[in-house]
Amino acid sequence: MRVLLADANLDRAASVADRLAQASAAEILRLAPGESLAQAVSRHRPDVVIVDMARPDRDQLDSIREVASRHPSPIVLFVDRDDPAFMEAAIEAGVSSYNVVGTALPDVKPIVETAVIMFRRYRQVETELRKAEASLKERALIDKAKAKIMQERRMTEPDAYRWLRRQAMDRGRRIADVAVDILGGGLAVSRDRRGNHGDR
């Protein structure tokens, strides 16, 4: 079976391809650099296309059905329309698949499943990375806000942090969000505006 693997993430594409090659007898085809999905499909004539849902040119596959009316062979289908739960899982992982020959291939599902597992694993790593980045960014914001408080209220660093924390608790908000307000001038720090705390 010829499987076209279209993934913008090169690392992931390589590991999905490795995994698929181990798990099945499928021939794994890849996109040439800069090649669009439509071009790759007409060049390779694959049986199945596995595609990263983040690719904007996935829309081209919706029109391959039209090609089919002129050349009888390839018809695009969303694989596994009879298994919504599986397709939901695939979409959640960011992968979708197309059966290019139109008839259901009995051995497609394990291939798609393998891809889904790999995509999910990558997604998890990405999410963790993003969380780590966000928390670093938040820490930098809090430090900046703290510096502003220390200067304007002439406080020590621990006092400034306590003051910041108190503002967050009073408002039922996250410290980082309050820090953003302070830096943006939306929340006054100076002593004479203290009475305004109940504004929001």
Place this chain on the structure above:
Amino acid sequence: MATDDVTPIRIGLVHLTDMAPAFVADAKGLFAAERVEATLSVEPSWANIADKLTYRALDAAVMLVPLAFAVALGLRGAGTPLVVPLSISQNGNALTVAPALADAIGPDVADAMAVGRRLAGIVAVGGPRLRIAVVHAYSSHDLLLRYWLAASGIDPVGQVELVVVPPVDMVAALKAGEIDGFCAGAPWGAVATQQGVGRTILVGSAIWRDHPEKCFGVTADWAERHPAGLQAVLRALLRAQHYCDDPACADEIAQLLSSPDRLGVPAAALRASLPGAAADGGVDVSRFAGAASVPRLEHAGWFLDQMARWGRFGAEVDRAALARAVYRPDLYEQAAGTKLVPMAGPERFCDGVT
């Protein structure tokens, strides 16, 4: 039913200027005021919108009208019943071609039919077929373009080649000579012009004046489960559409949409197709309120007739019944608090058909 319940809804969007009403309803608290908790999800492709609606990763989307029908009919694989209780926008599309082709057509042609006749003359000479890209197989762009080509005596199937290219890749494809022209929403025509790789020869509203463009599609089961919630969502969007239609708000809206977590494109490019923008050729200005928000059965009928005309489906589809099942002016009337009146005048098409 408790009226103080909060309604959560997941709405899919793509990177286009005419997504403005949904962004405005969210950012300006119009959803919140109706006790709607909207999660907006900007998707990279129309295929994602369709698949996520089908598999319930989205409850609703601002989408292309023909795509809504394609999903409802299951034309692109699995589908799901949808309802369209609201139209979102009018106009906004343009046909932009390579400078050499624009030169061949000439600079002094104003109306759509004159441009079409010049193009027909070029096509008649022969040579390789002109390749023109549209944004999706099931798009208003595709149907409007085909309508105009056919009205100009050009066979859109045999005499030109229509291909699909994502809007963000249009300018690069035109520059590389992979396509001779493209029909897409704002701001891509203006971007091509700015870079000197293309010139806009026709805007969508010259093919069908004030044509319906994006619609609000909701999965039928969500609409059924949340009748009051759907009304709240529609009221918020209607209010946002009024806001978006006010030229005085256009600068603010362009700023809002330009932020990286929304559309992430320069505010000036967005401003160019918002109400009140100068109509300086190449940009078709979108409208959002009034007639632009009404989901008329006549409009559904036009799109379905054109889809059938170009072989998207056969005689097995009962178009009138499908139009009534999907387009729901009754839900619109309820939300807007008005009774629909017949259209003020006839629809105006480039070939004089009304």
